[in-house]
Amino acid sequence: MLEALQTLINPLVALGGLALCFGGLLGYAAIRFKVQGSPIVDQINDKLPQTQCGQCSYPGCKPYAEAISNGEAINRCPPGGEATIAALADLLDREVLPLAADAGDGQPAKKTVAFIREDECIGCTKCIKACPVDAIVGAAQQMHTVIESECTGCDLCIEPCPVDCIDIVEIKQPWQWPLPEQTFQKPGMIPVKQI
The missing domain is CATH 3.30.70.20 (Alpha-Beta Plaits)
Known part of the structure; x- marks a missing residue:
């Protein structure tokens, strides 16, 4: 009976030792390789101009990046302009939108x-x-x-x-010359087609 009990205890001790080793290894890996923050927020923040101006109605670029990652519109950064909007749309696989007219203080940009x-x-x-x-x-x-x-x-x-x-x-x-088709917008006038 003692031999049967010992043959049962030896594998349990071995399994317990393995579980303890692997648990310790996983605990160490969780602490050592912990990701600080969100990687997508960091990628979005890298695309923003880092002016920290607040024109997007957030106190800086990092809080705006966090808001974008949570679904906020990507078109509220006047300093970044259309280039930043296009880069963010490409990164997040979203539609490119024009710059929001009310970005910042509620006034047109x-x-x-x-x-x-x-x-x-x-x-x-x-x-x-x-x-x-x-x-x-x-x-x-x-x-x-x-x-x-x-x-x-x-x-x-x-x-x-x-x-x-x-x-x-x-x-x-700066003032620009109107395009030819814009000069003939009066009712009854036919626009001249360019050849």
Whole structure:
């Protein structure tokens, strides 16, 4: 009887030892290889312009990336524009949408940039440090200026300016000649077809 009991106990001890080893290994792997955050949120965040401007109605790009991963619209980022919307749509396999007209403060989206009144600038470099896209150039004790093509109009440079010499201005779109078919839109007129 003792021999029969011992032949039964030996496999149970072996199985218990294996279960303990594999359980410890799985516990270690769960801690060691734990994924911080969501990988899709990180991929979405990498596509956003990182201006942290809040024009999407979220306090920064990472919270907006989290909202997008939860199903929020991908077209609320004015600094990123159509290129970012297309990249997000490609990443998430969604439809490309035009930029939301009410992105940000409820007003129609307008292209704005920072403008430094250079005669008032004291060259403190605080605006340069605050600019998330490096659109402001200048040196200490020298006047600064904004590279218009790089500026996203996020207005993060306004708050740190001690002399209040920065304005956010709307970029006026240059006038363009209308296309020929647009010139004949009056009732009764036939548009001229291009050959």
